[in-house]
Amino acid sequence: MVTDRKPAPLPRVVIIGGGFGGLTCARALRRAPVSVTLVDRSNHHLFQPLLYQVATGGLSPANIAAPLRSIFHRQQNATVLQGEVVGFNLPAKRVLLADGTLNYDWLVVATGATHSYFGKDEWAPAAPGLKTLDDATDIRARVLRAFEQAERIDDLQEQRRLLTFVVVGAGPTGVELAGALAELSRHTLKGDFRRINPADARLVLIEAGPRVLGPYDPTLSAKAAAYLHRLGVTVLTQKTVTRIDARGVVVRDAAAEEAIPAATVLWAAGVQSSPLAQRLAEAAGLETDRAGRVPVGADLSLGAHANVLVLGDMASCVGKGGKPLPGVAPVAIQQGSHAAAMIRRRLRSQPSTPFRYYDYGSMATIGRSAAVVSMGRLKFAGYFAWLTWLFVHLMQLVSFENRVLVLFQWAWSYLTRGRSAWLITGKDTRPTASAAAPSPTP
């Protein structure tokens, strides 16, 4: 007998964060019998692996970002909310927003990471990091303003400082930033200035560890260092930064302390979990690890709260060999799929399964036409690695329009070394510098 009754309301899945993890999870639930709400502070998903290209003028913000509403336009079971999450009430199954609350049956938290200045937050104004579109356009404007000021100044010492660019941290982001800055000053800006030669710019990449691309295979690190050297980047390894201010950077090694006067310092050294990780851990009665990450179970669930899943850069998840998984996009993407699978399984009363990370490899590009790629036992570098890098990144861009536009802009700038995205926008955010060189700490 058919009765005329209302269907039971769908289980509510609230996903916090529209990065790789949250986005993948929400999309993987598109045919699940749930109602999905994706909450993010910003209105767009950002393809962070290419953010350094916006910071160095190769691409435009719209090329690497896609509005979340546009991504979920056709996914009828998904709602997008732009909002600021401030806390959690796990027993009541409630997310606290800056201006309201959201009830959930399932909660997925994936708010990623932010820069860490290792307790030296006073370095932030002089050494911005690269996490958002606003960071990228701010860095782009800083770099350009330095060249513009150098063109106008007569004081040779100050001109030298303006033409010195320091990148702190030689992980993939630092290496890619330094490579792109080298490409820019050596080639793209050639002939654009009349009084300075941009190729005279001094590029310094500072790394506390013994080599660039520390987590990669040593042979690839050596290749990357060689490419950087060829591009004219001075790589300083085993140097600790002891001071950053508007005048520049002071570094120290076992032997001595050295001041590097520089108008532009970029921070690519440390990340820590977003502040929400701390609040989530507290709400669950857990402790975050040293990087501020939330410990999760094998199935990504949060302690005793089986209906809360944590993933991406903010989750401390142990991989093969007991080592924590790295904070990279593939981990977040695979965890997003896994979280969605866990929800679907549990809705069918099936037990959850442990998350397993498949490491397809890692890669980094150094300037134009060179990259290093590590895929399982396969490790290669050079032009073919660069094409691989190009292809993989292009295919992962979330919208087809962006894929076509980015391909066009890459092809264009490869052929012409064009620089249409080379715009100074926004207010000058640099701290005021005296012309004096930074002095070593007393």
Place this chain on the structure above:
Amino acid sequence: MVTDRKPAPLPRVVIIGGGFGGLTCARALRRAPVSVTLVDRSNHHLFQPLLYQVATGGLSPANIAAPLRSIFHRQQNATVLQGEVVGFNLPAKRVLLADGTLNYDWLVVATGATHSYFGKDEWAPAAPGLKTLDDATDIRARVLRAFEQAERIDDLQEQRRLLTFVVVGAGPTGVELAGALAELSRHTLKGDFRRINPADARLVLIEAGPRVLGPYDPTLSAKAAAYLHRLGVTVLTQKTVTRIDARGVVVRDAAAEEAIPAATVLWAAGVQSSPLAQRLAEAAGLETDRAGRVPVGADLSLGAHANVLVLGDMASCVGKGGKPLPGVAPVAIQQGSHAAAMIRRRLRSQPSTPFRYYDYGSMATIGRSAAVVSMGRLKFAGYFAWLTWLFVHLMQLVSFENRVLVLFQWAWSYLTRGRSAWLITGKDTRPTASAAAPSPTP
């Protein structure tokens, strides 16, 4: 007999402003025996006629801007300086910069216009105008934030206020802005939200004069008004704005005063010359006109200073029939060519000639697929006018790369109503609004 002597230094032409006038003048001097220095506050030339498309998410900043250095890359006799001009010493032939001076033999001043709030500068925070890339991305973020907040709010009255968009001034910019906002809310955002219907947005275009597109032929004004009506824009003519604040707008006509609660108000009503016009006029012992423009001679020269030429929106230049020329791109472009010709003639000791403006017509677009075009006696509207508008604007973009990219993005968004440039960036700059409606002035 050949003597080994240095060539005489080239006459120095300093051009202030990299808009249509300054850019055209500098490029027209590329083969002249002069040394050109182009000074601009920003590092890019901006194609202002398409700025409203950035403000409404159709195009990206880099699509309509081109770095000045890139434009003059190959022009060996041209130098670009990013700098802030603060004054003039005409007897000493010297331009005063915020941090230095520039000597000239010829001076071309073309710094354009800025918004005018008719003495009500306190309206500016609540009703931004559209002149720079930063203005455009700020307006884009305001419009988007209003939709995002409306989606989240329960208070129906406040939701209505958030979904009300007011454009003040129905000249070409105001009409194009209102049309683009209508297109956006009626079509582009369709299906993107779950709780609000963006098509319910109320769009109000306020004009103090008797009709939209006042300077155009009345038949075209009527066509434009009809297109706006079809797109659901409420056009209020012969209404004076008496108040703008964070709550909305108060308008008045002969009969009564009315409050229009609105979270987003855009200013397209008035322009005045850039502040430099005043300083230049003072330096020359002249008085600016009501709009702050500098009176110029028939050959665009400044009073007794035959070696100073003033052009574009900041010049008060009389056209046929004694009417001052309008502040539009074609006037600035033709004056830029004329200024360059004057310099070349005088270098050959030829007398200067009066400037004559050739009016090729004017056009404005209203949403997707409709425009009005007036070319001499030819006046037409509709789809073909829109194609004309498209073609003319595309061909005028300064770099080929931008032409291809803009064509692609237009084709793409025409076919898909895509919105890749639909990004919220930057800080929220809106003044805080209480939920109360604005009250008529006492």
